[in-house]
Amino acid sequence: MATTSVTVTAAAQDLRGVARSQWLMAFERFRAHRPAVLGVLVLSLLAIACAAASLISPYDPDKTQLLSLYEAPSLRHPFGTDDLGRDLATRILYGGRVSLTIGLLAVTVAITVGTLVGVLAGYYGGFLDSLLMRFVDAMYSFPRLFLLILFGVFFKGMTVGVIILVLGLLSWLTTSRLVRATFLSLKQREFVEAARGVGARDRRIIFRHILPNSLAPIIVAGTLGVGAAIIAESTLSFLGLGIQPPTSSWGNMLNHATTDMDKAPWIAFFPGFFIFLAVMSINFIGDGLRDALDPRHVVRKT
Amino acid sequence: MGRYVVRRLLQAVPLLLAISVAAFAIIKAQPGGPLAAYEGNPDFTEADRVRLEHAFGLDQPLPLQYLNWLGSFLRLDWGYSFASHQPVLMLIGERLPNTLYLMGTVFVVVLLVAIPVGVLTAVKQYSWFDHIVTGTIFTFLSTPTFWLGLLLIIVFGLQLRWLPLGGMQTLGASFDVGDRLRHLILPVATIALVQMGSHVRFLRASMLETIGQDYMRTARAKGLAERIVIMRHALKNAAIPLVTIIALDMPELFVGALVTEQIFGWPGMGRLFWDAATRSDYPVLQGILAVSSSLIVLANLFADVMYGWLDPRIRFS
Numbered sequence: 001m002a003t004t005s006v007t008v009t010a011a012a013q014d015l016r017g018v019a020r021s022q023w024l025m026a027f028e029r030f031r032a033h034r035p036a037v038l039g040v041l042v043l044s045l046l047a048i049a050c051a052a053a054s055l056i057s058p059y060d061p062d063k064t065q066l067l068s069l070y071e072a073p074s075l076r077h078p079f080g081t082d083d084l085g086r087d088l089a090t091r092i093l094y095g096g097r098v099s100l101t102i103g104l105l106a107v108t109v110a111i112t113v114g115t116l117v118g119v120l121a122g123y124y125g126g127f128l129d130s131l132l133m134r135f136v137d138a139m140y141s142f143p144r145l146f147l148l149i150l151f152g153v154f155f156k157g158m159t160v161g162v163i164i165l166v167l168g169l170l171s172w173l174t175t176s177r178l179v180r181a182t183f184l185s186l187k188q189r190e191f192v193e194a195a196r197g198v199g200a201r202d203r204r205i206i207f208r209h210i211l212p213n214s215l216a217p218i219i220v221a222g223t224l225g226v227g228a229a230i231i232a233e234s235t236l237s238f239l240g241l242g243i244q245p246p247t248s249s250w251g252n253m254l255n256h257a258t259t260d261m262d263k264a265p266w267i268a269f270f271p272g273f274f275i276f277l278a279v280m281s282i283n284f285i286g287d288g289l290r291d292a293l294d295p296r297h298v299v300r301k302t
Numbered sequence: 303m304g305r306y307v308v309r310r311l312l313q314a315v316p317l318l319l320a321i322s323v324a325a326f327a328i329i330k331a332q333p334g335g336p337l338a339a340y341e342g343n344p345d346f347t348e349a350d351r352v353r354l355e356h357a358f359g360l361d362q363p364l365p366l367q368y369l370n371w372l373g374s375f376l377r378l379d380w381g382y383s384f385a386s387h388q389p390v391l392m393l394i395g396e397r398l399p400n401t402l403y404l405m406g407t408v409f410v411v412v413l414l415v416a417i418p419v420g421v422l423t424a425v426k427q428y429s430w431f432d433h434i435v436t437g438t439i440f441t442f443l444s445t446p447t448f449w450l451g452l453l454l455i456i457v458f459g460l461q462l463r464w465l466p467l468g469g470m471q472t473l474g475a476s477f478d479v480g481d482r483l484r485h486l487i488l489p490v491a492t493i494a495l496v497q498m499g500s501h502v503r504f505l506r507a508s509m510l511e512t513i514g515q516d517y518m519r520t521a522r523a524k525g526l527a528e529r530i531v532i533m534r535h536a537l538k539n540a541a542i543p544l545v546t547i548i549a550l551d552m553p554e555l556f557v558g559a560l561v562t563e564q565i566f567g568w569p570g571m572g573r574l575f576w577d578a579a580t581r582s583d584y585p586v587l588q589g590i591l592a593v594s595s596s597l598i599v600l601a602n603l604f605a606d607v608m609y610g611w612l613d614p615r616i617r618f619s
Contacts, residue, residue, distance in 0.1 A: 138320045140594040143553075145560055149579045150328055150587075231446050235561055238448050239576075257452065258565070266454045272449030280444035 029292040036288020050096035059087040061094040062246040070264045073155035080266040095248035103230040109168025118179025152241025182214035216293035227282035250275045325487045325591040326368050361615045365550050381585035388591040401558035411536035420505025424605040451492040451565040451602040468567035527534035549605035555599040
C-alpha cells in the first residue's frame with residue numbers, strides 16, 4: 001500500500017514536470033536571460049536604497065549648507081554637493097523615490113485606461129469602436145512632449161499626483177490598440193462562442209476568456225513604459241515644468257546643473273546617471289519579458 | 303492603388319478636423335487668455351475688456367470662435383504672435399529652415415550609419431561586432447536625450463574645448479562653413495545617437511527574418527556571390543519596413559527636437575514652441591500644433607502607401 005502511494009506521487013510529479021504551466025515556463029526563460037536578471041537586481045537595489053534613504057544618509061536632502069557649496073565628490077560627499085551645499089547622493093536617493101514612483105504609477109494609470117478603452121472598442125465594436133479609435137488616432141497626431149509642456153504650463157509645474165495622472169492619461173494609446181487587437185481576433189473564436197453558449201455573461205467572457213490572452217504584450221509594453229515615463233518626467237522636470245523644488249526628482253536636479261556645468265560637472269553627471277541606470281535596467285527587464293512571454297519572438301542559438 | 307490613396311486621403315479629413323478641434327480646445331483651456339497682458343494694468347477698465355473681447359470676437363459662442371479660427375487658418379491667415387506681434391507664418395518661416403538644417407543632417411547621418419551597421423549585425427549575428435553594437439544601442443536607447451546633450455557639452459565643449467557650447471554659429475562672425483559645421487556636431491550627435499538605435503535594431507531584426515527565408519538559399523544555390531545575395535536579395539526586402547519607419551520620422555524634420563534645441567540654444571521650431579508655451583502665445587502655439595499634427599497624419603498616410611507600393615504582397619482592399 002505504502003509503495004503504491006509513493007509510485008503514484010512520483011508519477012504525478014513526473015506528469016507535473018512535463019505539463020509545466022505557461023507562466024512557469026516563461027519564468028524559466030526569463031531567468032535564463034542574463035541581462036534581465038541583472039536588471040531586476042540593479043533595480044531592486046536602487047529601489048531599496050531609495051526607500052531606505054533616511055537610514056543610509058546622515059544628511060537632510062533639502063537643507064542648504066552654505067559652508068559646503070559645490071564640493072567635489074569626496075568620502076564625506078560621495079557624489080559631491082550642489083549649488084546650495086546639499087549632499088547630491090542624498091538628494092538622488094530621495095529623488096529616486098519620486099522618479100520611480102511616478103514611473104510605476106503613471107504606467108498603472110496608462111494600462112488601466114488603455115485596457116478599458118481597448119476592451120470597449122474591441123469587444124463591443126461598431127460606432128463606439130470607430131469613435132474611440134478615431135480619438136486614439138487624433139491623440140497620436142500630437143507630439144507627446146508638446147502636450148506635456150502645455151500641461152506643465154497649465155499647472156505651473158506639477159505635483160507628483162498631477163504628473164502621474166498627466167503622464168498616465170497621455171500614455172495609454174498603445175495599450176488600447178494592443179488590447180483591441182486581441183479582442184478583434186478572438187471574439188469570434190469557438191471558445192468564446194462556447195462560453196457564451198453555456199451562458200457566460202459579457203463581463204466573464206471579457207475578463208476570464210479574452211483579456212488573459214493580451215496579458216503578455218501588456219506586461220511587456222507596461223514594463224518598457226515605466227522607463228519611458230521616467231524619462232518623460234525627468235525631461236519635463238529638467239525643463240522646469242515638472243516636479244518643483246525643493247522636492248528633488250532626478251530630472252529637476254539637472255535643471256540648475258546647466259549653469260554650473262563648468263565648475264561643478266558632477267551636478268550634471270550623477271542624477272542623469274541614475275536615470276540612465278534605472279531606465280537601462282527596466283529596458284533589460286522588458287527585453288527579458290518579451291523573450292520569456294513570446295517564444296516566437298526569439299530564436300536563441302545555444 | 304490610386305483609389306486606395308484617394309480613400310485614405312478622404313478618411314484623413316475628419317481626422318484632421320478632429321485634431322483641429324482638439325488643438326483649439328487645448329489652447330482655449332490654457333490659463334491667462336489673450337487679454338492677460340492687460341489684466342494688471344490699472345487703467346484697463348471693464349468697459350475696455352468688453353470692447354476688446356468684442357473686437358477680437360472673444361464674446362462669441364465657442365463653436366463660432368472655432369469656425370472663425372478654422373476659416374482664417376485655412377486661408378493661411380494664422381494671426382499675430384502676442385509676444386513679438388509678428389505674423390505667425392513669418393515666425394514659423396524663420397525657424398523652419400534652422401530645424402530642417404539640423405534635423406536633415408541628423409536624418410542623413412542616422413541612415414548612413416544605421417543601414418550598414420544594421421546589415422552587418424544581422425549577417426554576423428552573435429559575433430563580437432554584433433554584441434558590441436547591440437550593447438551600445440541598448441545604452442543609448444536608455445539615455446535621456448537631455449543628459450546626453452549635457453555630457454557632450456561638458457566633455458567636448460567645457461573640458462576639451464574642441465567644440466562650441468551652443469548656437470548655430472559664432473555670434474558676430476561672418477558666414478563660415480567650418481564654423482557652421484562645428485556648431486552642428488554636438489546637437490546632431492545628441493539626437494542621432496539616441497535615434498540610431500531603434501533603426502539599427504529594426505533593420506537587424508528585419509534582415510535576420512529575411513536571411514532565414516527559402517529564396518535566400520535558392521539565391522545562394524544559383525551560385526550568386528554572397529555580397530549580391532545580401533545586398534540585392536535580402537536588403538531590398540528587409541528595408542521595406544524600415545521605409546515606413548523613416549516615413550513616420552518625417553514630421554520630426556519639421557517639428558524639430560525641442561529638448562536638444564533648448565540645450566544647445568538652437569533657434570528652431572522646438573524652441574519656438576517652448577517660448578510660445580511659456581509665454582502663453584496662443585496664435586503661435588495653434589500654428590505649430592496644427593502644422594505638426596497635420597504632418598504626422600500625412601506621414602502616416604505616406605508610410606502606408608509606400609509600404610504597399612514597395613511590397614506587392616500587400617493588397618489594398
